[in-house]
Amino acid sequence: MSFFEKGAVRIHYEEAGSGFPLLLIAGGGLNSNITGITGDYPPFNAIKEFGDEYRCIAYDLRNAPPGRSTGPLEINRPWDSHTDDQLALMDHLGFD
Template structure:
């Protein structure tokens, strides 16, 4: 299980395919985790009614999916002073760790806000954004 070690967090991530990188921000609020893209839930026992970009994009892109801090298999506290900047720092550190200087971002639901913060923090690194709701 790949993990990025941060000073105050262990961030779980998954990598699929090859090509120009795309960082995915899954739906799920502060519990945004990679499995939200394709897994079943009580509301959708046969899987979510949208495509799974981890699969759909992997033929032409390196797809990076992650569990946000304190979600899924990531381990970290979320403190009162943590804001969008804290999550963006994790996300950008992950892309640094994987050696990706420039990349696309794609976010579903709360992922759109994560996309906007990545663009604000690193406008020279985000090549394009796809916002899904």
């Protein structure tokens, strides 16, 4: 379990595998979280499926239940806030 913090935002993420980075985003809209990729509900575990070939990174959207990421959302640009998180996480992890 890993966390990345930028200002008031704290992003929970997990990574596995090696190779070219693959950012995994679970379905579920504003409820998108890692269990949507690795839990009982998805038809397959994307980290296990792609981990032999890619460096897989999964993360929880801010405030998505039952995820562990937290932070304020900007009312005028809620989805842009999530894009900001994705870009910041990729920078933190050293993606080119």
